[in-house]
Each structure stands twice: as structure tokens, then as C-alpha cells.
Amino acid sequence: MTVDDMSELRGRLATLAEEAVPTAGYAEVRQRAGRLRRRRVAALASSALVVALGIGVAGHGALPGLGGGNDTALGALPAGDPGRLASCPARKLPLPTGVRSVLVNAADPTGRYVVGDTTEPDASGGRLPAHPILWDRGVPRLIAGASGSAVAVNSHGVVVGENTGTNTSLPIPLSGSAWIFQNGKVSALAPPAGYTSAFVSGLNDGGDVVGYVSGKNSPLTVPVVWKAGGPARVLAVPGSLDSVLLRGIADDGTIVGDVSRVGGNVVYTWDERGNARMLPAPAGYPGGDASTAINGSWVAGYARKEPAGDQTAVRWNLLTGAVTAYPGMAVFAQINAKGVAVAQVVGPDGKGHEADLADGGRVISLPAATKGTAVAMSVNDDNSAVAGYFYVHGTEVGTPVVWSCRD
Amino acid sequence: MDRALEDEFEAFVRGSYTRLLRLAYLLCGDAGHAEDAVQVTLAKTALAWPRLTRSDGVDRYVRRALINTVIAKRRRRWWSETPTHDVDHADSWDEFGRLDERDALRRALAGLPARQRAAVVLRYYEDLSEAQAAEVLGCSVGNVKSLTARGLQRLREIHRPPGIRELSNAATTNAGEA
Numbered sequence: 001m002t003v004d005d006m007s008e009l010r011g012r013l014a015t016l017a018e019e020a021v022p023t024a025g026y027a028e029v030r031q032r033a034g035r036l037r038r039r040r041v042a043a044l045a046s047s048a049l050v051v052a053l054g055i056g057v058a059g060h061g062a063l064p065g066l067g068g069g070n071d072t073a074l075g076a077l078p079a080g081d082p083g084r085l086a087s088c089p090a091r092k093l094p095l096p097t098g099v100r101s102v103l104v105n106a107a108d109p110t111g112r113y114v115v116g117d118t119t120e121p122d123a124s125g126g127r128l129p130a131h132p133i134l135w136d137r138g139v140p141r142l143i144a145g146a147s148g149s150a151v152a153v154n155s156h157g158v159v160v161g162e163n164t165g166t167n168t169s170l171p172i173p174l175s176g177s178a179w180i181f182q183n184g185k186v187s188a189l190a191p192p193a194g195y196t197s198a199f200v201s202g203l204n205d206g207g208d209v210v211g212y213v214s215g216k217n218s219p220l221t222v223p224v225v226w227k228a229g230g231p232a233r234v235l236a237v238p239g240s241l242d243s244v245l246l247r248g249i250a251d252d253g254t255i256v257g258d259v260s261r262v263g264g265n266v267v268y269t270w271d272e273r274g275n276a277r278m279l280p281a282p283a284g285y286p287g288g289d290a291s292t293a294i295n296g297s298w299v300a301g302y303a304r305k306e307p308a309g310d311q312t313a314v315r316w317n318l319l320t321g322a323v324t325a326y327p328g329m330a331v332f333a334q335i336n337a338k339g340v341a342v343a344q345v346v347g348p349d350g351k352g353h354e355a356d357l358a359d360g361g362r363v364i365s366l367p368a369a370t371k372g373t374a375v376a377m378s379v380n381d382d383n384s385a386v387a388g389y390f391y392v393h394g395t396e397v398g399t400p401v402v403w404s405c406r407d
Numbered sequence: 408m409d410r411a412l413e414d415e416f417e418a419f420v421r422g423s424y425t426r427l428l429r430l431a432y433l434l435c436g437d438a439g440h441a442e443d444a445v446q447v448t449l450a451k452t453a454l455a456w457p458r459l460t461r462s463d464g465v466d467r468y469v470r471r472a473l474i475n476t477v478i479a480k481r482r483r484r485w486w487s488e489t490p491t492h493d494v495d496h497a498d499s500w501d502e503f504g505r506l507d508e509r510d511a512l513r514r515a516l517a518g519l520p521a522r523q524r525a526a527v528v529l530r531y532y533e534d535l536s537e538a539q540a541a542e543v544l545g546c547s548v549g550n551v552k553s554l555t556a557r558g559l560q561r562l563r564e565i566h567r568p569p570g571i572r573e574l575s576n577a578a579t580t581n582a583g584e585a
Contacts (some may be wrong), residue, residue, distance in 0.1 A: 006531065011514050014431060019509070020432030020441050037498075214450070388421055404513040 038351075048177065049254060082340045082383035085403055089367055090374070090390070093400040096133060096140045101397040104377050107387035108155045109205070109295070109337060111380030112137055115150035115159055116400055132161050134181070135400070146179050149246045152203040157183040160189065160209050161201045178211055180226075191215065192224065192232045202248035202255075202294070210246040210255055224310035225249070236274055247301075248294040254318070256294040258301075260269045267301055279316050282325035283320045289314060293334045295381075300332035300341045313343055313358065326358050337381040342388075355388055355403075366403050376403070416456050419465065420449060427473060427543040434477045436517050452508045470533070470543045487547045515562050523558035530555050 068238040088366045093114065094131055095102060112388040114135040120128045132143040132150035136157060144148065148163030164176035167184040178189035191198040194214035198396040202210045207228035214222065222242045237244050238258065248259035253272035258265050265288040279299065281289050285302035294300075295398040299316040301326065313329035315323070317339065328330075332341040343363075355376035357364040372392035379386045385404035391397075427448065433443035438519045452459070453474045516524055522544065530542040530551075541551045 009531050009559075012509070013528065016509050016512055017429035017433050017532065019513075020428045020438050033572075198460075247580075 005094060013117055020055070041191045042324050055236075070398060080380065081283075082338075082357055082381055083364055084363070085357060085366060085379075085386060086364050086382065087367075088385075088403045088405040090369070090388075090401040090403045093135055093138060093402060094140055095400070096142050098334060099131075099133070099142075102389065102400045103391070103398045104375075104389045104400045105150060105378065106152045106334070107378035107385075108153045108157075109381040110155050111382075111402075111404075112155065113153045113157050113159075114378075114400070114402065115153045115161075115390070117149045117161075117229040119396075119398055121396070123243065130163075132159065132181075134159055138402075143181050146181055148176075148179075150181075151200050151266070153202050154205045154207070156182075156205070156207075158203065158207055160203045162211075164199070175214075178278070179210065179211075180207075182207070189226050190232060192234060193221065197226070204253070205251045206247045206253075208249050208253065210249045210257075225255065228294075235270060237268075237276070247291045250294045250296060254294060256282050256299050258290045265290055267299065267316070269294070269299070269340055280323050282312070282314055282323045285312060285314075292332055295354060296337040297336050298335045298337070298339045300335035302331040313341070314341060315341055315358070329358060329363075331357065332358070333376070334378045335384070336379045336383070338383065340383055341387065342376045342379050355386070357386070409572070412457055416453060423469070424449075427469065429532065430470070430528070431477060433475055433516065433532055434474065434521075434525060436513055444473060444476045447476050455532050467539075467542060471545070474529075474543060478525065519558055519561055521560065523554050526551055526554035527558040527562065540548075566581075 026399050032203055038234055043070050049147075072143045093104075095111060099118050099120070101119050101121075102116050104114055107114045108338065115132065116135075117130040117132045118128070119130060124127045130148055132148065133140050134143055134150065134153065134157070141151050143159065143161075146159075146163075146225050147162060148161055150161040153159045159181040160178065161181070162178045172174060176195045176199050177202045179186050180189050187197055189200060189209060189211070191213035195213040197214045198211060199213070200209055200211035209226040210223055211226070213221060213224050213232065213234075218389055223237060223246045224232045225235055226248075235244075235246070235255070244257055244259050249255045255270040257268055258269075259268050264280070267289050269277050269279065271277070279289070279353075281303050285303035285305050287306040289301060289303035290301050291301035298319040301314050301316075302316045304311045309329055310327075313326040313328070315324045315332065315335065317324075326341075326343070329343040332343055335341040339360070341358045344356055354368055355366040355374040357376070357379055366374065366376060369390040373389045374388065374390055376386050376388040378388070385402055387400075387402050390399045390401055392399075409461055423484045424445065427445045427492060434446060434494060435441055435462045446560075448469060452465075452469055459468050518526075519527065525544060526540060527533045529543060530537070535543065537551045537555075540555075541548045544551060544554075546554075
């Protein structure tokens with residue numbers, strides 16, 4: 001190889017390496033998205049990459065769609081049909097006094113409670129420490145005594161969250177503390193002895209919490225369960241695994257999480273007795289899969305054709321064993337008890353550009369944001385409301401919204 | 408870690424995260440896995456931080472930890488890259504020519520055994536000398552020379568037709584090579 005070849009190789013390696021770095025606009029959202037970043041960083045970074053490479057799938061393939069603002073849908077569709085949401089306007093949730101910018105993270109299965117956290121700039125252009133917010137029937141309150149992000153909420157208004165400080169430069173924070181808010185009080189979700197940091201990812205209606213811990217002698221994450229009111233218990237994982245991230249816990253105690261193992265990451269569920277079950281990858285997507293949520297007998301997540309390749313949102317039915325891929329959608333953020341999933345669609349600019357629901361073989365586009373990007377986070381179990389936020393790039397302001405046709 | 412060391416480490420993480428992400432991506436070829444590998448590396452670095460006082464020592468440690476993380480994962484087949492697609496359709500797709508050049512290089516790198524790939528990336532992306540690369544890889548300078556030479560030779564074969572067939576073969580045999 002000649003000197004010129006070497007110089008060319010250097011240049012090409014430098015160009016290729018840039019693919020690892022998210023676009024500036026997308027990095028903004030990631031830096032401000034707290035736990036969302038951790039929950040979906042791999043998925044969204046990959047989908048941004050896919051789009052950047054021009055190999056992403058635009059639109060929704062063969063899936064029939066219901067367009068946003070379709071004014072015939074509401075009258076024609078029965079109550080409980082998620083298609084009605086295509087015609088339901090987004091309404092702003094009020095902000096607590098003094099708060100200007102908020103990201104919504106989750107809502108409970110009834111839609112009564114919504115949680116999120118503040119994302120406010122400080123004087124030097126950084127971010128002020130996040131503060132968790134709970135809306136009860138649309139009325140906001142700052143959760144006193146807790147700091148950081150509210151991660152999940154159940155139908156009793158119990159909230160779990162975590163504080164990982166203001167260092168947002170890492171996709172997974174190095175240290176953090178987890179908390180639970182119930183009966184009007186905040187208390188710590190402590191890690192087991194020997195661990196120093198705790199993080200949460202899911203909560204069920206009975207108050208059981210899943211998450212993971214790390215510590216001085218265990219820099220890798222260790223999966224844990226806090227049964228309602230109890231101390232943290234380390235979850236036994238199959239085989240000699242080096243990394244497990246738990247993603248959610250259903251009301252019957254079934255836990256879902258992602259396991260690194262031979263052949264790529266795979267999704268596992270654990271039943272109440274700790275029996276592990278590997279979920280199958282969808283046909284044509286052997287490049288690894290990951291989960292984002294569990295609800296009843298449904299698990300939502302994503303899978304890849306190959307490790308650096310195309311990606312699809314995926315829905316697993318734990319009762320029938322059916323696994324469905326949704327090419328054109330990168331990842332599902334959440335799924336309700338009827339199997340309706342909330343999707344994020346990443347546009348050619350690397351930013352999410354619309355909020356969609358997947359209902360079986362049908363795609364429902366929610367009415368778009370009047371300004372900025374619409375991000376849907378949670379659809380309630382009776383398909384009557386979706387919680388999320390509008391995010392304006394540049395001003396970096398997040399506005400909490402609910403799409404609902406209810407008064 | 409005391410407060411001053413924590414601040415120092417946080418400053419280091421802020422300053423080096425993107426650089427490490429780029430390096431990890433070249434070493435493993437997947438953005439998601441690169442983030443995971445950097446995370447594991449930084450966790451290891453946090454534990455070692457109190458004894459990593461001089462900046463050259465930090466760089467050496469972090470590079471070494473990252474490469475060991477990526478190579479160890481590859482040996483265990485944590486993930487497998489499967490560069491099975493045709494790599495020479497760039498010429499017929501002019502508007503995306505540059506994109507496909509990148510794609511071809513990515514796939515060619517994926518066909519290299521892990522240590523050959525690391526040697527090439529350290530020498531021609533990180534611009535390390537043979538001696539520095541030897542230190543990071545934990546081998547002799549002679550070994551670096553031969554890893555680099557074999558890596559470049561293979562890249563040359565893979566990167567151009569008719570090397571496509573060899574690329575596919577390489578993908579199925581690269582896991583155990585040292």
C-alpha cells in the first residue's frame with residue numbers, strides 16, 4: 001500500500017468513526033431525556049444511524065394508516081377503538097408554578113396519572129438538576145423530597161424514579177440513587193449490601209419495582225427486584241451472563257429484560273418463580289433484540305436485521321408466542337393491556353417527527369405538534385388517551401401534552 | 408473516590424466520551440455495542456482512577472481497557488457482525504457513492520480478526536506509533552507490525568472485487584483469531 005493509500009485509509013476511518021456520534025439535534029434530545037436516553041439509547045442511536053446511512057424505511061410499508069386529523073375516524077369507530085385517537089387533539093398539561101420546560105416519561109394504565117421531570121437551562125447554558133412532576137387528573141405537583149427523573153407511575157399514584165445527577169454526557173450514568181413516592185412520602189429504594197448505586201426501570205400495580213444496581217466491586221449492572229415494600233433482591237439470570245438490563249414488570253410479577261449472550265442481545269422474561277424464558281426474534285431479524293416495556297401478556301421492543309443494520313419495532317404476545325415486526329417503526333416505547341403500542345418514528349433529520357400507535361396491523365398517526373416534534377410515551381389501557389410531549393429543537397423546550405377526546 | 412477525584416473523573420468522562428465512542432465503533436462496528444463497550448470501559452476506569460495519575464497513563468489504560476472489552480466480547484461472540492451483503496454496488500449508485508465507500512470499509516473491517524482490526528485502527532485512526540500500539544495491545548512491536556501488515560493486506564483484498572467472496576468467508580472465521 002502506498003503513502004497515498006495510507007492517507008486515504010486515515011481519512012476514511014475518520015469519516016466512518018463519525019457514524020458513532022449522534023447528530024447534533026438528536027444529541028440535544030438525548031442529553032435532555034434523562035432515563036429515556038438509557039431506556040432507548042441503543043434503539044434510537046441505531047435508528048438515527050440507519051437513517052443517516054439512507055437504508056432506513058420511510059413510511060409504514062404495507063401497513064394501512066389512519067392519518068392524523070382524520071375527521072371521519074371518530075364518528076365511525078366504536079368507543080375503545082384506538083383509531084379514534086387519530087382525531088383527538090393534543091392538549092397541553094399545565095406546568096407547576098415557575099416551571100417552563102418538562103419531558104413526560106410515563107403514565108399509569110388508566111391515564112389518570114402522568115409523570116415527567118423538569119428540564120430547565122441554567123445561567124451558563126447547562127441544565128439545572130431535574131425535578132420530578134406528578135399530574136393527577138391533569139393537576140401538576142412537584143414531588144417534594146425527590147430529585148431527578150420520575151420513571152414510572154401506577155394506578156394508585158405510586159411513583160418510582162432515580163437521581164443520576166446532572167452529568168448527562170453518558171448514556172448510562174455511573175452512579176445514581178432510586179426512590180419511591182407513595183402515601184405522600186418519598187423513600188429510598190436502596191441497593192443490596194455491597195452495591196452503591198441503584199436505578200429503576202419499571203413498576204407494577206402491586207408496587208413491585210425492577211431496576212439494576214452497580215457498585216465498587218461490580219461495575220457492570222446487576223438486575224434487582226424490590227417487591228412491594230421489601231428490600232432489593234438480586235434476580236438470578238440464566239447462564240454466565242455479563243450484562244442484564246431489566247425493563248419492566250407486569251402486574252402478575254412477570255419481568256422482562258435484555259440479556260447479552262451468545263449471538264447477540266436477547267429478550268427474556270422471568271415468571272414469579274424466577275423461571276426464565278427467552279423470547280424469539282421476529283423472522284428476518286436475527287441481529288439481536290431488546291425490550292422496552294411489558295403490560296399484561298404483551299412485551300414491546302425492537303429487533304435488528306444485523307447488528308449495525310436495519311431495525312424494526314417488535315411486539316411479542318406472551319400467551320400465543322406470536323412475535324410481530326413493524327418495519328418502518330424503529331422502536332416501541334410502551335404497550336397497553338390490549339397490545340396497542342406507542343412508536344417513535346425517526347425522520348431523515350435524525351429527530352422524531354411524528355407520534356404513532358401500532359394496533360395489530362394498523363398504524364394510527366396522532367395529530368402532529370403545532371410546533372416542534374411530537375413524542376408519545378404512553379397509551380392508556382382503554383385506548384382513550386396518550387401522554388407525551390412536544391419538543392422544540394433550538395429553544396429546547398418540552399411541553400407536556402395528552403392526546404384525548406375526553407373532556 | 409473522594410470529591411476531587413470524582414470531579415476530575417467526571418471532567419475526563421465529559422472530555423473523552425465522544426472520542427472513545429468513535430474508537431469503539433471502529434473496533435466493533437455497531438453504534439449500540441460501542442456505547443455499551445465505552446460504558447464498561449469507563450466503569451473499569453472509574454475503579455482504577457485513583458491510581459491513574461498521569462494523563463499518558465490514563466490514555467493508555469483507557470485504550471487498553473476498551474480494546475480488551477471489545478475483543479473479549481467478540482471472543483465470547485457477544486455479538487457477531489455478518490457482512491454478507493454485496494459491497495461493490497457503489498459504482499452503479501453514484502449519488503450514494505460516498506455512503507457506500509463507508510459501507511464497504513465498515514464491512515471490510517468487520518471481516519478482519521479482532522486484533523488485526525485493532526492494530527489497523529490504533530495505527531491509522533489513533534495514529535499511535537508501533538511501540539505505543541504494542542503497549543496498548545500488550546504484545547511486541549514485531550507482533551504489531553505483522554498484525555498491521557496482515558490487516559492491511561486483508562483490507563486490500565476485501566475492499567475490492569473479487570474480495571467479496573473472501574469477506575463472507577472471513578465473517579464466519581474471525582471470532583477465534585488472535
